[in-house]
Amino acid sequence: MYKIILLLLLVGVFAACETVADAGVFVVGSDYLSVNNKxxxxxxxxxxxxxxxxxSLVTSEQNRILIGNYDDPIFGRLKSVSYFQLSNSVGDYSVGNTSASDTEYLNYVYDSIALVLKYDDYYFGDTTKVQTIDVHRILEKVKPANSEDSRFYNNSSLAYDSKSLATYSYKPRPTEKDSIHVRLDDAFGEALFLRLKNREITNFDEFTEYLKGMVLVPNSTNSSNIVGFNLSSELRVYYSKYQSDAEESIVKSFTIADATKQYNAISSDKTGTLIQDLPxxxxxxxxxxxxxxxxxxxxxxxxxxxxxxxxxxxxxxxxxxxxxxxxxxxxxxxxxxxxxxxxxxxxxxxxxxxxxxxxxxxxxxxxxxxxxxxxxxxxxxxxxxxxxxxxxxxxxxxxxxxxxxxxxxxxxxxxxxxxxxxxxxxxxxxxxxxxxxxxxxxxx
Amino acid sequence: MKNCFFYIVLSFCFSGLVCGQSISTSPYSMYGLGSVYDSDFGGIPGIGSSGLALPSSNFINNLNPASLGFMNQNHFLFYVGGKTIFTTFQNNELKESRNTMQFSHLAFAFPISKKSALSLALKPYSSSSFKISNLELPILDSQNYYTLNVLGSGGLNDLDFSYGYRVSSKWAVGFTGTFLFGTTTENREYYVANSVTAIAKESYFNGFRATVGTQIKIDSTLTLAATLKVPSQIKVSKVQSVATSNSTGDSTVATDEASDSDDYFLPFEFGVGISKVFKQKFNLTADYQRSFWTATNQSDSYGDFVNQNHFAVGLSYQKAQRSWNYWDQLRYSVGGNYNSGYLEINGNKVNDAALSLGVSFPLENNFSAINLSYSYGQRGRIGDGLVKENYHKISLNISLDGIWFLKRKID
Missing domain, CATH: 2.60.120 (Jelly Rolls)
Incomplete structure (x- = not known):
């Protein structure tokens, strides 16, 4: 009898006890804890x-025409020259209606040629100062010097015509305006127009053979800022069609369709700076x-x-x-x-x-x-x-x-x-x- | 005898299960092998855990193997016990209570000849169960702090084989071989600057310790006893995994990497005890034990150890061993002990003092009994970076005599 009561008691005592969750607030000898793990x-x-x-820094395919030069008080003079190849985005190198007769062709008359550079909002330096750029024709095919490598670098260069197609001075307004309109040499424009009109240029190869590319070179007389333009910038040939008494203005555009054929040659003159002797x-x-x-x-x-x-x-x-x-x-x-x-x-x-x-x-x-x-x-x-x-x-x-x-x-x-x-x-x-x-x- | 082996096997299977579940938390248990249990058998908890000089004539005395030399013939003793502990932790600022329940022992003893007996016991030896939350500690070489969380669990088990031999009618000697084995795990989380590092450590312990003891009956009422425990080494092996996470991501620094660990040393200990019976009803027991921890020269990674003194005294009363009145057969006991502590934290010893009361309820006409004891004790103190633990312990031990078993089986 007692046995049973006591056994029940044993079970009862053990079952009644639940371990209370330990909050972990009691620690003795915290120095000791620091001994094993310091x-x-x-x-x-x-x-x-x-x-x-x-x-050599890869600058092709960056989707930015970077042009200008500026004098940095610490880093010296930095200059960015931009090279690019142009083409018609849909491969259409005709002027006027392709089905037009020869007599109709006589009615197309060259007006002007311009490079429309579209701001991409990037700029560096003082844009309140005038920047002057020169536009030149590239004289060699736009392709990297090393045939193993399809990229251009900040120190890559291509030969270009010393004769400038335009010298353009402007105060950059990258955030206020959409673009700048650089009027180019009309002799160059008319010659290009005639080749297109006379179907001497009918495709991309013939076009790039004639106009291999263009380079924008900042003029060293001004040195204040560097501005970015995007690749939707265009070379525009403006011409008109005269028929009876009506006059119709037409534009033929060429863009930078291939981003791999556009790069910026960025050079710096660190003379006189702390880092002029970089190895x-x-x-x-x-x-x-x-x-x-x-x-x-x-x-x-x-x-x-x-x-x-x-x-x-x-x-x-x-x-x-x-x-x-x-x-x-x-x-x-x-x-x-x-x-x-x-x-x-x-x-x-x-x-x-x-x-x-x-x-x-x-x-x-x-x-x-x-x-x-x-x-x-x-x-x-x-x-x-x-x-x-x-x-x-x-x-x-x-x-x-x-x-x-x-x-x-x-x-x-x-x-x-x-x-x-x-x-x-x-x-x-x-x-x-x-x-x-x-x-x-x-x-x- | 066949039945005995059956019970041995069954019980050990059962005890493995129970051992795994035993939990006892104490902030002191992160040191050394953890907090050591007192898992004394029979009525010993009621007499302040004293009793080096008590013979194992009618119960298993786990304190001294020589007692087995006086074991009665034709008895097979089976013991099982458990404990419930209510602890209140207190420091200068806080007070918190915790209740734990644990298995405390499982043991057998049986004579193998007229003059000798064997016992086998399994009990938890120590527990390393503790938790530390959001502890701020200084970062070396800076004014900054880091935060530490630690969760410790596991502990060591103790498997004892004891043998006692009666050299003469008045003198017995005994030997105990103790295997200590177990695993502790510790998970630490370091919050340093903007990083979290988790260190999971498992430590495996195993070692052997020998105890020799003797009991001398000076006369029918007075017994003297002595025990020696030899110094021993507990082998420690440790594996740990380290993983960090910070603003640069997650990384695993080490996975189950074995790391150097210092072995743990148990000291040389000796104990002396006396037992005196008065008027055939009262039994006074008193023990003194000293443990030479200082000489173990342990690595400081286990804490600072100092020599320990342990005093225990107890008195029991039983009106009559055999009586038609059941209440006359009850054995009442009272006791106390003081232990100066082997651990020194911040220059302060962690001492422990307890008072106990107990009662033994005999079962039927043999040595079977149920022992119920209560003790109240204090460990550590408030202040000096220590924590005071007030504990109320209820021990319930069941002693079954083999004769009792046989009867049940025949039913």
Missing amino acids: VIQIDTLTANMATINFD ISSSSLSSNLSGNKGFIQSGSGVACRIDFPTLKEMNYIAENGTVVDAVLKIKPVKNSYSDAYPLPDSLQVYVADNLNRISGTLNDSKDIPIYAVLSQKKDEFNENVYYALPLGGFLQKELLKQSDSRKGLILTIPNYNKEINRVVLGDQNLYDNKMELQIFYLTY
Whole structure:
């Protein structure tokens, strides 16, 4: 009897007890918890900055005619010359009605020829200043010098006629106006018109044989801005048809139908600047030799490289440890930017070997590119203007890597191949606007 | 005998299940092997866990293997027990209660000759069950902090083989071989800057420990006893996985990577005890044990260890072993113990003191009994970075005598 009562009691006691959820607020000896796994902040790892110069930047197929030149107080003079091939977008090289009789043809009369350049809203520099451009005929076929490579580079050049078809001065109004209308030499226009009218030119090959392409060259007398035009810009031949008493105006248009046959030759004259002695593209100029600054200029191929030469020494902190988070704060140099030279919102980051050969963009674990993002456009003391680049994954991988080869980061401006923006960044030793590297390391 | 083996097999299968479920949380259990259980058999919890000098004449005394030398013939003892613990944790700011329930032991003992007996016992040895939420800790070399969450679980089991031999009518010696084995897991989450790192660690423990003991009957009422536990090494192997997640994505740093781990050492311990019977009704027991933890020179990754003193005293009363009145057969007990603690945290020892009451209900006319005991104790203290644990423990142990079994089977 007692046995049964007691057994029931046993069951009852055990069943009545439920474990209350542990809120985890009681900890004894939190120092002890820090012993096995240490969390360390490292602010002193060396990050070297350097400036490099890509000698050839692909500028074809960028869908932008970039034309102008400007004098940059830091980077020197930058000049963009734009080359392109023209064609009729539907392959129609006839003038008037193709079925018209010869007598009717006599009624078509040349009026004028013009290049209509359509703004694509991109500009850089001071657009209140006059810019002068010259239009020339290209004398060789628009094709890359190297037959293995179908692309043109910022340093590619094609021979063109020294005689200018037009010299045009204008104050760019990229956001207010649609286009500029550059009237070309009538002798050139009439000659082209007659060939079309006389059916000496009836197809693309004959057309490009006669007019291989055009080049827009900024005149060096003015140097203030660089403006972008889009590829729907046209060469227009204006002519009229006279029949009885009526006069009818007609336009024949040629556009840049093939974006691979349009490129911008962007060159810079860095004489007198801190980066006038940039070495060949596989080498770099340490920021120690350029005023503790690193430079980026899109278009001209100037880029900033960052290396972590002593990273592997972190492996001596503990037998097992890893970078859990890291951020590189790269600060634009005070007074290097202004309303006229605004800071780009972000910087593109590439991973490269020690010869500046790029293996790809810096990506996160889902293969999405990581950018260095600007914290704010400006503040009163320029203290909090910086590009924040999260580097946790990159440094973690570099640390775990067995081989001795080191990867560096190359910073450029997005749209590097079709824009002119530039940035000046401070290295770790610059008095103001120091680059800061913050690493969080965990031993396990 | 056939039946006994059947029960042994069945019970061990059952106990494996129960062991896995036992849980006991304590903030102190993240140290060393975790919080060590006291899983004493029979009426021992009621007498303050004292009783090195008690013979195993009518119950299994797990404190001293020499007691088996005095085991009665023709008995097969089977023990099973469990515990319910109500704990209140308290520090300067907070108070929190938790209830846990656990299996505490499963044991058999049987004589193998007129002068000797064997016992086999399985019990939880320690539990490493704790939780830490949103603990802010300083990042080294900076003014910043990180946040840590930890969840610990698992523990060690103890499998004892004991043998006792009666050298003469007054003197017995015994030996216990203890296998300690188990797994603990610890999951830590580090929130550092804009990252989260998860470290999942599994530690596997196994080791062997030997205990020798002796009991001497000075006269029919007085028994003296001593035990020695030899220092031993618990082998530890550890695998861990590390994964990080930050604004540059997720990555796995290590997967089930074996990592170096320091073995754990149990110290040399000795204990002395005395048992004295008065007026055939009262039995006084008193023990002293000392554990030389300092000499183990453990890695600080297990905490700081100091030598431990352990005092236990108990008194039991039974009006008559045989009586027509059932109530006269009940054994009442009272006891207390104090343990200076082997763990030193922030320079403070974590001591433990408890008082206990117990009652044994005999079942039928043999050594079968149900032992119910209650103890109240305190561990640690408020302040100095420690937590005070107030615990109420109810132990319920069932002792079954083999004769009782046989009767049931014949039914």
